Amino acid sequence: MSNNITSLSLVETIEALERKEFSEEDLNSAYLERISTLNEKLGIFLEVKKNTSGIPAGIKDVIITKDIKTTAGSKILSNFIPQYNATVVERLLTQNISIIGKTNCDEFAMGSSGENSSFGVTKNPWDLSKVPGGSSSGSAAAVSADLCVFALGTDTGGSIRQPASLCGVVGLKPSYGRVSRYGLIAMASSLDQPGSFTKTVADSRKVLEWISGGDTYDSNAKESKFIPSTTLKNLKGIRVGVPQEYFEEGLDKGVEKVIREAINKLEELGAEIVEVSLPHTEYAIATYYIIIASEVSTNLARFDAIRFGNSRDNFGSEPKRRIMLGTYALSSGYYDAYFSKAAKVRTLIKQDFEKAFEKCDVIVGPVSPTTAWNLGEKISDPLTMYLSDAYTIPASLAGIPGLSIPCGFSEGLPVGLQILGKYMDDETVLGVGEVYEQATNWRKEKPKL
Amino acid sequence: MLTKDQVRHVAKLANLSLDDEEVEKYSQQLSNILEYIEQLNEVDTSNIKPTFNVSDNVNVLAEDQIGTSLTQEQALANASVKKDDFFVTKGVFNE
Numbered sequence: 001m002s003n004n005i006t007s008l009s010l011v012e013t014i015e016a017l018e019r020k021e022f023s024e025e026d027l028n029s030a031y032l033e034r035i036s037t038l039n040e041k042l043g044i045f046l047e048v049k050k051n052t053s054g055i056p057a058g059i060k061d062v063i064i065t066k067d068i069k070t071t072a073g074s075k076i077l078s079n080f081i082p083q084y085n086a087t088v089v090e091r092l093l094t095q096n097i098s099i100i101g102k103t104n105c106d107e108f109a110m111g112s113s114g115e116n117s118s119f120g121v122t123k124n125p126w127d128l129s130k131v132p133g134g135s136s137s138g139s140a141a142a143v144s145a146d147l148c149v150f151a152l153g154t155d156t157g158g159s160i161r162q163p164a165s166l167c168g169v170v171g172l173k174p175s176y177g178r179v180s181r182y183g184l185i186a187m188a189s190s191l192d193q194p195g196s197f198t199k200t201v202a203d204s205r206k207v208l209e210w211i212s213g214g215d216t217y218d219s220n221a222k223e224s225k226f227i228p229s230t231t232l233k234n235l236k237g238i239r240v241g242v243p244q245e246y247f248e249e250g251l252d253k254g255v256e257k258v259i260r261e262a263i264n265k266l267e268e269l270g271a272e273i274v275e276v277s278l279p280h281t282e283y284a285i286a287t288y289y290i291i292i293a294s295e296v297s298t299n300l301a302r303f304d305a306i307r308f309g310n311s312r313d314n315f316g317s318e319p320k321r322r323i324m325l326g327t328y329a330l331s332s333g334y335y336d337a338y339f340s341k342a343a344k345v346r347t348l349i350k351q352d353f354e355k356a357f358e359k360c361d362v363i364v365g366p367v368s369p370t371t372a373w374n375l376g377e378k379i380s381d382p383l384t385m386y387l388s389d390a391y392t393i394p395a396s397l398a399g400i401p402g403l404s405i406p407c408g409f410s411e412g413l414p415v416g417l418q419i420l421g422k423y424m425d426d427e428t429v430l431g432v433g434e435v436y437e438q439a440t441n442w443r444k445e446k447p448k449l
Numbered sequence: 450m451l452t453k454d455q456v457r458h459v460a461k462l463a464n465l466s467l468d469d470e471e472v473e474k475y476s477q478q479l480s481n482i483l484e485y486i487e488q489l490n491e492v493d494t495s496n497i498k499p500t501f502n503v504s505d506n507v508n509v510l511a512e513d514q515i516g517t518s519l520t521q522e523q524a525l526a527n528a529s530v531k532k533d534d535f536f537v538t539k540g541v542f543n544e
Contacts, residue, residue, distance in 0.1 A: 083519055176503050177504035216511050220506055222504070283491075306528065306530075307536055309527070313466060320471070323463050324479060325482060338486070344498070398503065399504070423503070
């Protein structure tokens with residue numbers, strides 16, 4: 001019984017509760033039982049709440065939760081108890097969602113493997129010797145291992161899409177401004193965007209409907225709420241752009257094969273495949289690291305141990321590295337050469353997408369150049385780690401929505417298809433993802449734990 | 450190339466205390482990253498405006514209204530040092 005309950009999607013769970021197939025108490029105890037068996041092995045939850053009601057969701061530990069310890073994966077916040085909820089959390093609570101736990105993550109959301117947390121490493125449920133991806137490592141692994149119905153994460157340069165891909169779940173980074181950032185422990189404010197990890201695309205749509213919309217506490221949040229429109233039945237009339245730049249050197253052959261097959265499937269479902277070009281892709285990582293490091297160095301200045309938190313000596317090495325890089329880039333005499341230059345290249349990257357979207361409705365390609373890699377493999381070389389985000393960073397710089405959806409396996413490890421859309425056209429991204437999901441069986445594959 | 454002295458200077462600006470080993474490590478790693486970033490110079494950005502924000506929201510205004518806020522006790526709840534219901538900071542003039 002309990003295994004059945006925990007394998008249901010959010011939409012299925014809501015329906016089963018309405019039909020009174022099981023109670024909210026049964027639902028919570030089924031998930032709590034699974035957590036007690038698997039959490040230690042996987043390193044997913046930092047805090048677990050033993051609720052008896054509500055629909056259990058996991059919340060990434062950079063999203064603040066009233067009266068529940070929130071560490072952002074950092075020793076600097078090892079005893080921080082927020083006095084209020086993030087807007088996204090507040091909105092979920094009004095929908096009968098309960099917080100089952102706070103999920104592990106790279107410190108201050110900085111990392112691509114989950115290994116930068118100060119509170120232990122999260123393992124990939126598909127292979128415990130592999131990384132789950134990051135920085136929303138625990139949220140992705142939690143949904144993959146059925147330890148919660150869905151989870152919230154944050155995506156700054158791929159921190160939702162990449163771990164979703166590596167853990168074989170659906171991950172949505174909404175358009176920048178679609179969802180309020182109020183109550184996120186900020187990493188890079190011009191890029192940070194909360195989003196979801198779910199078992200299906202229909203679930204992503206539901207969560208986005210709940211968490212989106214204007215917020216007086218975030219001036220970048222657009223007033224208009226996400227309203228789901230009629231779902232697509234097939235892909236007739238949809239133009240799918242394939243950027244050649246996402247299939248060049250560095251892309252693993254096994255991943256490429258799976259992605260090409262997924263594109264063929266989209267064509268079979270009625271889509272018209274068009275070649276598009278995103279010529280500034282190769283400059284995205286350099287642009288991104290200057291912009292985020294600069295924003296990080298200012299955002300993390302607030303950690304002065306006066307109002308909250310421990311002393312700055314408690315920063316781990318990745319936050320320190322980024323604070324150093326950003327402080328240097330913004331320091332007198334270097335601003336024009338670094339930050340200003342990067343902001344201009346960002347314009348060119350954004351224009352690449354605008355031009356490409358004249359020829360297509362969505363753009364598809366790989367999320368990650370490889371499947372999940374071995375724990376420890378890239379940790380000593382920050383630059384190599386940064387390069388693993390090559391396909392997710394450009395969309396973040398442009399602020400456009402991106403979905404990672406399971407599309408197959410390479411050597412037993414999940415591969416995600418990335419679907420990118422026009423700014424504020426989250427609906428088409430979800431629509432295409434849903435048609436693909438319903439025509440394939442990938443979501444039914446579960447890790448053996 | 451970022452020298453060790455430059456690393457120490459930047460650390461001071463960023464209010465980070467680094468030990469010698471970290472200074473050595475960051476001097477090398479930051480130099481590698483900056484070298485990688487040099488490639489941006491290949492891009493012609495003359496006449497290109499910078500992008501600092503993609504939401505296009507401009508001057509978002511709100512009515513100035515009195516609302517509920519944290520109590521003093523709540524606001525101080527996470528402070529490690531407090532005195533007479535205030536945060537305690539380092540002195541500016543009398544260190």
